[in-house]
Every structure is written in structure tokens, then in C-alpha cells.
Amino acid sequence: MQSIPRLTSGVPGLFSVQKAVQVKRKTAAMAYYRTPHDVTALPAWQALKDHRQAMQDFSMREAFNADPQRFNQFTLSSCGLFLDYSKNLINAETRNLLVGLANEVDLKGAIKALFDGEIVNASEGRPALHTALRRPVGDKLSVNGVNVMPDVHKVLNQITDLVGRIHDGLWRGYTEKPITDVVNIGIGGSFLGPELVSEALLSYAQKGVRCHYLANIDGSEFHELTQKLRAETTLFIVSSKSFNTLETLKNAQAARAWYLAQGGSEAELYRHFIAVSSNNAAAVAFGIREENIFPMWDWVGGRYSLWSAIGLPIALAIGMSNFKELLSGAYTMDQHFQTAPFEQNMPVLLALLGVWYGNFWGAQSHAILPYDHYLRNITKHLQQLDMESNGKSVRQDGTSVSTDTGPVIWGGVGCNGQHAYHQLLHQGTQLIPADFIVPIVSFNPVADHHQWLYANCLSQSQALMLGKTQPEAEAELRDKGMSEEDVRKLAPHKVIPGNRPSNTLVVERISPRRLGALVAMYEHKVFVQSVVWGINAFDQWGVELGKELGKGVYNRLVGSDESVADDASTQGLINYFRGRHRG
Numbered sequence: 075m076q077s078i079p080r081l082t083s084g085v086p087g088l089f090s091v092q093k094a095v096q097v098k099r100k101t102a103a104m105a106y107y108r109t110p111h112d113v114t115a116l117p118a119w120q121a122l123k124d125h126r127q128a129m130q131d132f133s134m135r136e137a138f139n140a141d142p143q144r145f146n147q148f149t150l151s152s153c154g155l156f157l158d159y160s161k162n163l164i165n166a167e168t169r170n171l172l173v174g175l176a177n178e179v180d181l182k183g184a185i186k187a188l189f190d191g192e193i194v195n196a197s198e199g200r201p202a203l204h205t206a207l208r209r210p211v212g213d214k215l216s217v218n219g220v221n222v223m224p225d226v227h228k229v230l231n232q233i234t235d236l237v238g239r240i241h242d243g244l245w246r247g248y249t250e251k252p253i254t255d256v257v258n259i260g261i262g263g264s265f266l267g268p269e270l271v272s273e274a275l276l277s278y279a280q281k282g283v284r285c286h287y288l289a290n291i292d293g294s295e296f297h298e299l300t301q302k303l304r305a306e307t308t309l310f311i312v313s314s315k316s317f318n319t320l321e322t323l324k325n326a327q328a329a330r331a332w333y334l335a336q337g338g339s340e341a342e343l344y345r346h347f348i349a350v351s352s353n354n355a356a357a358v359a360f361g362i363r364e365e366n367i368f369p370m371w372d373w374v375g376g377r378y379s380l381w382s383a384i385g386l387p388i389a390l391a392i393g394m395s396n397f398k399e400l401l402s403g404a405y406t407m408d409q410h411f412q413t414a415p416f417e418q419n420m421p422v423l424l425a426l427l428g429v430w431y432g433n434f435w436g437a438q439s440h441a442i443l444p445y446d447h448y449l450r451n452i453t454k455h456l457q458q459l460d461m462e463s464n465g466k467s468v469r470q471d472g473t474s475v476s477t478d479t480g481p482v483i484w485g486g487v488g489c490n491g492q493h494a495y496h497q498l499l500h501q502g503t504q505l506i507p508a509d510f511i512v513p514i515v516s517f518n519p520v521a522d523h524h525q526w527l528y529a530n531c532l533s534q535s536q537a538l539m540l541g542k543t544q545p546e547a548e549a550e551l552r553d554k555g556m557s558e559e560d561v562r563k564l565a566p567h568k569v570i571p572g573n574r575p576s577n578t579l580v581v582e583r584i585s586p587r588r589l590g591a592l593v594a595m596y597e598h599k600v601f602v603q604s605v606v607w608g609i610n611a612f613d614q615w616g617v618e619l620g621k622e623l624g625k626g627v628y629n630r631l632v633g634s635d636e637s638v639a640d641d642a643s644t645q646g647l648i649n650y651f652r653g654r655h656r657g
């Protein structure tokens with residue numbers, strides 16, 4: 075296993091990035107991110123462009139009619155997930171060409187670099203080692219010449235200890251009562267992953283401790299939550315990798331003020347506030363005891379961090395053995411991703427299909443449609459995972475990309491979406507590929523609800539694919555006894571183009587292990603696409619500008635800066651706010 079020295083500390087400027095890249099070039103000429111490619115110039119890209127032309131009139135309906143084996147040919151099963159990708163605008167040649175593209179961008183080398191801890195995040199000079207967090211005891215992984223695995227497992231033991239003490243009622247609040255409510259204060263990756271998993275696995279919830287999430291800087295969210303809580307039995311987890319995020323720090327301060335106002339004291343604060351952070355000093359300065367700070371590392375990105383101590387609320391919600399099952403499910407997907415041939419590799423295939431639609435069919439967005447109440451937050455998590463990772467316009471070396479990168483991720487739970495936005499999927503002018511996710515077994519069978527839920531999921535992907543032709547629409551109307559004139563008028567509105575692609579992911583039932591595999595699968599899908607486009611999936615410089623400008627706007631709002639904003643619109647809105655508050 076190759077270990078690469080850390081090249082920079084903190085966030086390097088462009089110069090240090092270039093320097094880092096040069097140093098790395100000398101040390102390991104084959105590292106994939108240092109040879110950014112213009113993917114559109116590769117022979118495989120051209121071949122796909124030609125193939126796209128040839129596929130112009132491809133009809134999924136006809137393909138299914140012509141090939142009884144199509145379903146078998148385009149389905150696969152791994153890590154407790156079953157993927158049907160037969161309802162796509164593809165044939166065997168498409169798959170071969172897409173796999174050819176993956177080979178030309180050296181996806182194999184990139185996967186190895188990711189797992190080996192190479193610096194795949196060039197602009198921050200870091201590896202991205204979320205996969206280390208799910209590796210078993212005894213594994214070795216060297217970062218800067220140091221095996222990180224003992225530390226990973228040390229933190230897991232720390233989590234186990236805390237979870238045990240809280241579940242056993244040994245961790246007591248300032249009135250010596252056991253903790254009944256845990257509030258995770260965090261935003262972005264320090265919120266969405268833990269919220270998704272703890273709520274998706276509600277059926278595995280441990281009795282006695284309720285988990286809550288406080289993310290936004292919105293007094294109403296704070297008010298509604300604290301209404302339900304008693305300070306003496308509440309534990310706050312300040313969850314922030316940087317311990318420098320405005321929303322989180324403001325909420326943590328408000329929580330502390332609330333706790334004190336409810337009768338808590340500074341001296342007992344340590345019983346009610348713990349932290350997860352890689353910024354020890356800032357957490358200590360906030361008043362958290364050093365032994366109550368759960369560490370994380372700069373090689374874990376926020377949106378990839380639910381497997382780390384950021385997952386503490388998950389472990390508290392579902393118990394330690396279930397949390398370990400979650401990690402182990404993700405680990406099985408890591409193994410699949412590293413070893414399965416690309417033609418049978420779930421994250422690779424899903425990523426390549428995304429490239430196929432985004433870059434060759436003009437798709438701008440991708441819908442995530444879980445047919446499961448417990449998975450209702452997966453769209454939000456995947457939005458951050460995908461859009462913060464692949465919403466980039468330059469490649470790893472800073473040169474501009476020459477093709478579209480990450481799509482808009484949107485969607486929500488079915489059947490609800492069917493009565494809201496699916497109309498646009500069926501008859502709108504845009505091509506929007508969709509992932510349907512559905513369990514076979516419900517945790518809460520009610521009459522024949524689950525059969526109907528499952529049937530609706532399948533009939534949506536079927537309707538997207540089959541559509542309704544003009545003759546079919548006309549025949550249907552005639553059957554209803556309509557006049558020819560009315561048939562002519564109404565039929566165009568009833569025509570549904572069809573031939574719209576989707577994947578269906580079936581899970582027997584959402585368990586910690588399968589959920590771990592599912593989330594890890596999407597992480598790897600995102601990574602594969604970043605490799606194809608040659609971009610960095612692990613930085614997020616774009617979100618910084620809004621944060622920087624926010625301070626200036628705030629200072630003008632509260633009157634501590636009387637200078638005028640850089641644009642008249644922003645200044646006008648500041649004036650409007652100030653005027654209303656004066657009045």
C-alpha cells in the first residue's frame with residue numbers, strides 16, 4: 075500500500091496546490107488526479123457521441139419486445155440490493171462503450187488511489203478516507219506514514235462507551251436524572267447523513283433516548299424544538315468538523331443560554347454539552363471538556379462523515395451493534411466497488427448511466443424517488459452528497475471542464491410525488507432520469523398498503539418507459555364513446571412520450587446493513603462521475619463566498635457598518651428590512 079506524505083496543512087492557495095501537485099508528480103507519476111484529462115477528447119467519448127446518434131430512435135418498448143433476456147441482462151444483485159437498470163436508453167453496446175470510457179479515464183487507478191489514501195482532493199491537499207471508517211479492526215491504512223486504523227477504532231470505542239452510559243442511564247444531567255433527549259446541533263454533512271440514517275432506522279430505535287436535529291439559524295426551529303425539551307434531561311452534541319460554522323455556533327450558543335435559563339449551571343455544563351469536531355481548541359473555548367470532544371480527521375469530508383463520530387446521534391438512536399452493522403454494510407459495498415468488474419459494478423454502472431444522460435442526452439437533473447416513509451430524507455442527503463461534490467466547473471488542475479458535470483438532484487417520497495411533480499416527469503419537455511428505491515417488506519404492514527405502494531413504484535417506472543402513443547390514446551377515447559372530433563381534440567393531451575429512463579433499486583427491507591450499502595453505493599457513484607469529469611469531488615469552495623458576504627450583509631443590517639453594499643438590490647433589501655424594523 076502506498077503512503078503519500080501530506081503536502082500542505084490547512085487550505086492551500088493556488089500556488090501551494092500547484093507546488094503540491096509538482097511534488098506529487100515527482101513522487102508518484104501515476105496518481106490519477108494529476109493527469110487531468112479533457113474527457114471529451116478521449117476516443118471513448120467520440121465513440122459514445124457516435125453511438126448516441128445511432129441510438130436516436132432507440133425504443134425501450136421495442137427493445138423489451140425484441141429481447142426476452144433484457145431484464146436479466148440489465149439487472150444485478152449485490153450487498154443486499156437488487157438493481158434493475160433495464161429501463162434505460164441503452165443496449166449491450168452502450169454498456170460496453172461506457173465501460174470503455176471508465177477504462178480510458180483509468181477509473182481502476184482512481185479507485186485504488188481513493189482507497190489507498192492518495193491525495194484525491196488536490197485543492198485542499200488531502201486524501202478522502204471515509205472508507206477507512208468502515209474498515210474492520212486489524213486493517214492497516216497509512217496516511218503520512220501513520221496507520222490511521224487504530225485511531226478509527228479508538229474513536230469507535232469511545233462512542234461505544236458513551237452510548238452505553240447514556241442507554242444505561244449512567245450519564246446524568248444536572249439534577250441527576252438520566253438523559254432522555256439528545257439534540258444534534260449541526261448543519262450540512264453534520265446533519266443530513268445522521269438524520270437520514272437515524273430516521274430511516276427508526277424501527278431499530280433504542281427505547282429511552284429520543285434524537286432531535288437542530289440545523290438552521292432560524293429562531294422558529296430553535297423555539298419549536300426546545301418547547302419539547304427539558305434541560306435537565308437533554309444532551310446537546312455540537313457537531314461541527316470545523317467548529318466554525320455560523321449556524322451551528324449560533325445554535326450552540328442559544329442552546330447554552332436556554333440551558334442556563336432553565337436552571338442549569340456553568341459548572342454542570344459538561345453534563346449537557348459534548349462535541350464532535352476536528353477543531354479541539356475551538357470546542358474547548360466554547361466550554362466543552364476535552365474528554366467530551368469526539369475527534370474527526372481532515373481526511374473525512376462533511377458529506378461523507380456519517381460513518382465517523384458525526385454518526386454519534388445514529389449510534390445513540392439505534393444502538394452500537396446496529397451502528398456497526400451500518401458500517402459493515404458500507405464496507406461490503408466498498409469491497410464490491412473495488413472488486414466487481416465494471417459491467418457488474420453497481421456504483422460504476424449508475425455513475426456511467428448518469429454520464430450517458432447528462433453528457434449525451436442533455437439531462438440536467440436526476441430524480442431520487444424513495445417509496446418508503448423511512449427513506450424520505452435520502453433525497454436531501456444525496457442532494458448534498460452529489461451537488462456539493464460534483465457541482466464543479468474546473469478540473470483538479472484548475473482548468474475549465476469542457477462538458478456538463480453534476481446534475482440537479484431532486485425528488486421525494488412516493489406515492490406523494492405522483493400527485494405533485496411526476497406529471498413533469500411523464501409529459502414535461504425535459505428528460506429526467508430517476509432512481510426508484512423500494513423495499514419488498516414493510517415494517518408496519520397495514521391492510522394491503524405495501525402491495526399498493528410497491529405496485530405504484532413499479533407502475534411509475536413502467537409508465538415512464540411505455541408512455542402512451544397517439545393511436546393508443548385515440549383508441550382509448552373512442553372506446554369511451556367519444557365523437558371523432560372530441561377524440562382529435564383530446565388525444566394530444568393524453569399522449570405520453572414514454573421512453574424515459576429509470577433505475578429501480580429493490581431492498582428486501584431497510585436494515586442497518588443494507589442502508590449502509592445503499593448510502594456507500596451513492597458515495598461511490600458520485601466519485602466515479604468526478605473521475606470521468608476529472609473534477610474534485612471533495613472540496614466545496616463555492617459555498618464560501620455566500621458565507622463571506624453574509625458577514626457584510628449582517629453588519630449593514632444591524633447598523634454596525636454604515637457603508638453601502640456593492641449592489642443596489644442588496645442595499646435596497648437591507649434598507650427595506652431596517653425600515654420595517656424601525657417602524
Ligand code: F6P
Nearest residue numbers: 262263264314315316319376617
Ligand atoms: O458549508 C458547507 C459545509 O462546509 C459542508 O461541506 C459541511 O458538511 C457543512 O458546511 C458543515 O460543516 P462543519 O461540520 O464544519 O460545521
